[in-house]
Amino acid sequence: MTGQIGDIKAKCPSCGETAFESSTGSEPKPEDMLTCCGCGRVWRCDDLAATLAPEGKKLVDEMARNIVENFNRRK
């Protein structure tokens, strides 16, 4: 994983690194934990997204809503 949260370019608030490792491998969810490849700090996907531009936050909200909708559709 290389710094992408959905369509958003993620950046570590601590060191500015843009590469992250996700334990899930693909399709990170807002509650997933991402490990910074630069400083090794672990961030919640949505916490990380909250540090981005408001535009990015909006995209994450949209992504979260899509996940919920997909989940509801599966019932």
Ligand SMILES: [Zn+2]
């Ligand atoms: Zn970092």
